Amino acid sequence: MDAVTEEQQTGVVLGVLVPGIPHPLLCPEQNAGWTRLRQAFDAVRDRIRELQPDLLVVYSTMWTSIIGHQIQADPEPTWVHVDELFHDLGSIPYTFRIDAPFAHALKASMEARGLAARTVAYEGFPIDTGSVVALKLLNPDNAVPAVIVSSNMYSDRAETLVVGKACRDAIDAGKRRAVVVVVGTLSNRLFTDWIDPEDDHVHSAKDDEWNRKILEFLGQGRLEDTAQLSREIQRQVRIPKVVSFKPMWWWSAVMGQHNRYKGEVLAYEALFGTGSAVVTLTPDESGVGEKEFDEDDVERFRGDRNVIA
Amino acid sequence: MGRIVYGALAPHPPHLVYAENPPQNEPRAECGWETLRWGYERMRRDLADIEYDAIVVLSPHWQTYVGTHFLGVPHFKSLSVDPIFPNLFRYRYELDVDVPLAEAMCAEASKAGLVTKMMRNPDFRVDYGTIVSCHLTDPAWRKPIVSISSQRSTAFYSVEVMQEQMIALGHATRRAIEATDRRVVLLASESLSHRHFVNEGPMPEDMSREHITNHHQYLWDMRLIEQLRSGRTREVVEQMPEFTEQAVSESDSGALTWLLAALDFPSYPAELYGYGTVIGTGNAVMGWAPPTPKEA
């Protein structure tokens, strides 16, 4: 087996971005854009089946943690989930298949890079809506075992990059063939009043323009370029629920901090005002140039500097 | 005529329930956060002399970016696991909701121009902020509750916009209660300063590690407490934008603003039952007993 084939066998074979708002799961038929998002989820589900990975790693921006990062490690979490905002869309019963040994290996990888980490395996642990939506739609029969990683509410770039690298370490050390799934929206401004489903649109022209710029980059496979833009994206189109726009940092760190990907934007639609996209990135030797980046790389987390109030 | 018989700032660190080892909570503790737990104990003693029919709580951990939501299912029984501190809080709850009161408050808030919604899904899991504050106020759950969500307009707009809405909601809450026959206890479920440590020791109740995150947070907490103890509640509302930002306060939820508005900005002093830190955040248990109509 030559080196290239070897690379395709293990490591991260596909990266996916999906929104975590529940409409594509619960009521896709109510809006044409939501239907297209659902179709894109379904297309990614089929792609994952074809790729036959042995692991899904979900990083959900909708699961916040405070004590470092948490990793779901209950082998078979089961619950009937109800979204705290869109509770009237219905309940979501689920049973997932979690790769508990990998969760423990991932905790060790995180600690080896200086991060605080812990696994959680408790009956009734509240798995966030975004992770539930992603796993229900992308892995409906639990064919692939998964892990879910939280997003620390205080973490900034350095910590998030190191979390991504620790995930990559664990995937590599386990010789796993992984698909990584980032759960999050682009612009995240929801409407603050109820809307008729058919009236859904991205909240503002500015949000829409930024979303399209981000997707132009991702469509060209420019993952690290997008990651380097994260602070600007946070300033321009993110409601500051958390300190920074982190998913691109994690995504780039786990897949490789460069632009050598084949990008595909399967859908871009409004979801209750937010910009929601389904995007895939496949490692690919072609790619858009190597540039100098403003932000430095980091390998090991040494703690925050305690400058935030 | 119904009325608000008591209002409290009732923070919800799950650590306080954990440290008390009630039968509903699975994890066991040796001790911990006593000054706050003793504070709640004293509040419960005062509440024992007050007759009331329902508890209404506004919780930051039911986050609804679209409008203010009200619990609208008569009975809940389930397991609450804290998503952030699951090692400390895995609590089996069973509670009744005063649905007619919730509906009255929801309708009144709507009339005041606020975006509202009744929560009618029986599978809904009641948020842990509501459960912790209500447990610490009445561990036996003798009275029905109403839980009100936090609609997060601080994040979407600003503290000023949030306060405008929470003042309207507080007034609507009061009007709705007065139009019923209920005697109601209101709880603002929130911490004061709210910067956490991001590490936890092997024994979470090891009090040798517990202190405020930084001095600056402590100064803000003391300032707020002094203002509330001396009846300067309008001043608190006026400085809320600075406090919320600089102390990274959980007042971004609007719970305290809502409570003060519902109590009609009391100029009588609040009783301070206890102050303490929990994983670095500042927490005060404080109560207001509005004068009865004939006293007033």
Ligand SMILES: [Fe+2]
């Ligand atoms: Fe809280």
